Amino acid sequence: MACRHLAYRESDGETEFETARAYCTVADRFVQPMRADICTERYDLDPAADCEIYRDHAGLAWDDPPEADPASDDQPATDPAREGDGS
Amino acid sequence: MSYDDYLDGQPTILTAALTGGIQGKETHPELPETPAEIAAAAADCEAAGAGIVHLHARRDNGERAFSTERFQAVTDAVRAATDDVIVQHSTGGTAASDTLRAEPLRTDPPPEMASLDMGPLNRYDRLTTENTREMVAGLHDEMQERGIVPELEVFNNGHLNEALSILDRFDNPPYLNLVFGPGTLSPPSPRSLLTMVERLPDRVEFDVLGFSRHQLPLTTLSILLGGHARVGLEDNLYYREGEYATNDQLVARTARIAEELGRPPATAEQAREILGL
Numbered sequence: 001m002a003c004r005h006l007a008y009r010e011s012d013g014e015t016e017f018e019t020a021r022a023y024c025t026v027a028d029r030f031v032q033p034m035r036a037d038i039c040t041e042r043y044d045l046d047p048a049a050d051c052e053i054y055r056d057h058a059g060l061a062w063d064d065p066p067e068a069d070p071a072s073d074d075q076p077a078t079d080p081a082r083e084g085d086g087s
Numbered sequence: 088m089s090y091d092d093y094l095d096g097q098p099t100i101l102t103a104a105l106t107g108g109i110q111g112k113e114t115h116p117e118l119p120e121t122p123a124e125i126a127a128a129a130a131d132c133e134a135a136g137a138g139i140v141h142l143h144a145r146r147d148n149g150e151r152a153f154s155t156e157r158f159q160a161v162t163d164a165v166r167a168a169t170d171d172v173i174v175q176h177s178t179g180g181t182a183a184s185d186t187l188r189a190e191p192l193r194t195d196p197p198p199e200m201a202s203l204d205m206g207p208l209n210r211y212d213r214l215t216t217e218n219t220r221e222m223v224a225g226l227h228d229e230m231q232e233r234g235i236v237p238e239l240e241v242f243n244n245g246h247l248n249e250a251l252s253i254l255d256r257f258d259n260p261p262y263l264n265l266v267f268g269p270g271t272l273s274p275p276s277p278r279s280l281l282t283m284v285e286r287l288p289d290r291v292e293f294d295v296l297g298f299s300r301h302q303l304p305l306t307t308l309s310i311l312l313g314g315h316a317r318v319g320l321e322d323n324l325y326y327r328e329g330e331y332a333t334n335d336q337l338v339a340r341t342a343r344i345a346e347e348l349g350r351p352p353a354t355a356e357q358a359r360e361i362l363g364l
Contacts, residue, residue: 008148019148021113030113033150034181034210040150043182045214052212 003047003054004071006039026057048072088292092313098353099345100315100361102139102294103132103338107321108179109210111149115324115331120145126164129172131335132319136342136352139173139200140165141321144191153180153187159194171355173364175200175238178226181216185225192229199364201230202264203237205246208271220249227256236364238294242266243273247286259363260292264317267305268298275301277308284312292361299323306341310348316341 008020012030022036023029031039038045047054048066055062058069066072088097105128106119119128129140142165144157152158162174176191176198192201203226204218230237239250241263254261265283267275273283275297287293294315297305302323306316318337326332326340342352353361 015113015116017112021111021148022150032109032113033111033145034109036150037182038214043184043187045182050211050213055213 001041003039003041003051005047005054005057024053027053088287088313088315089289090311090313093311093348093350096349096351097313098357098361099310099341099350100139100292100294100353100358101137101338101341101345102141102175102315102317102319103129103137103334104141104296104317104319104321105129105132105334106143106145108143108151108177108181110324111145113149115320117331117333118320118324119334120149121147122160122164125161126168128334129165130168131333132338133169133172133355135335135338136345137172137338138353138355138358139175140169141175141177141202141317141319142198143177143179143321151180151183153183153190155190155193158191162194162198173200173355173358174198175202177202179204179216179240181210181214185222188222189226189229192226192233192235197233197235199359200236200238200262200362201226202240203227203230204240205242205249208242223249227253231256236262236362239263240266241273241283243271244283247283251286251288254288254291260290260361262362263287263291263293264296265293265309265314266296266298267301268296268322272298275305277304280305280308280312284314296322299325300328302337303340307344307348310345310350315353316345 005026007023009023010017010020022031022039024031038051048069119125144152144161146152178188178201180188206218208216241247241250267273273279294317295305295309296317318341319334
């Protein structure tokens with residue numbers, strides 16, 4: 001699974017990359033590699049719990065549990081083929 | 088390490104932190120991510136005066152990697168491209184499991200040095216890197232088993248308490264990296280650096296890392312105080328306001344300053360002697 005707002009893109013119209021990189025469709029920008037680990041739900045990270053961008057967009061208060069996300073049953077918009085670390 | 092070491096003209100160990108684990112090419116188009124890019128940067132930095140290169144590993148798309156396999160690819164490329172530089176692997180990694188955090192120590196050969204975070208710090212708005220004492224001790228044990236010398240990462244004054252509490256585990260001079268920047272890092276100011284240095288026992292060697300525009304003044308002050316300096320794109324993307332830097336530009340600038348101040352850059356061999364590697 002991955003964040004429903006994650007896309008992998010080679011370009012945002014201004015910057016071009018040889019390899020598609022993590023792009024947040026809410027923030028409308030490429031994200032840092034460390035934040036991409038939240039988007040891809042690696043290391044047990046969860047956008048609904050750990051990403052302030054996701055939570056703000058979903059209207060979650062600071063202390064709302066991830067289950068309070070109104071879109072929690074939605075399927076992800078993209079599946080970046082989650083993989084084990086590194087290879 | 089003390090002001091007397093400045094007066095004595097002790098060489099300055101320059102560490103080049105080439106990549107880091109947070110930002111990527113989305114932030115700086117020339118930030119090295121692939122093994123080949125990191126190796127080329129390491130070679131340029133060695134030529135510019137770096138005695139140590141601090142390494143992180145990435146996936147092909149720039150995202151973080153902690154596996155031994157990816158670190159092996161990076162460290163092999165760096166060793167092939169450089170002459171004698173000391174290789175230091177990062178064991179940092181917000182959210183990564185304890186097991187993954189140890190994987191960078193398991194390359195063949197092991198790195199001569201590795202970073203060892205001294206305590207928790209916040210990331211973004213909702214993440215904390217815990218770095219529990221048990222995990223830190225576990226990583227330290229594995230470093231000792233593999234003959235890897237740790238660089239103790241002191242992100243704030245509380246972490247200095249943690250570092251000072253384990254100094255009896257070191258036969259050689261403990262090497263502390265004092266970190267200054269925003270958030271849960273030590274406040275970036277000369278007074279803050281002086282306060283930290285005043286607490287260090289004589290047998291400790293230290294280097295200084297300042298984020299962004301604090302890199303130049305605080306590493307320069309470290310040289311005056313008898314310490315060493317870490318520079319590079321992991322910590323600072325700019326040569327001056329609005330102008331992207333390269334890793335070797337940052338190393339070369341600090342090397343010039345160190346030379347002018349009478350503490351020339353240490354060769355890798357001199358760095359090994361200072362740190363007891």
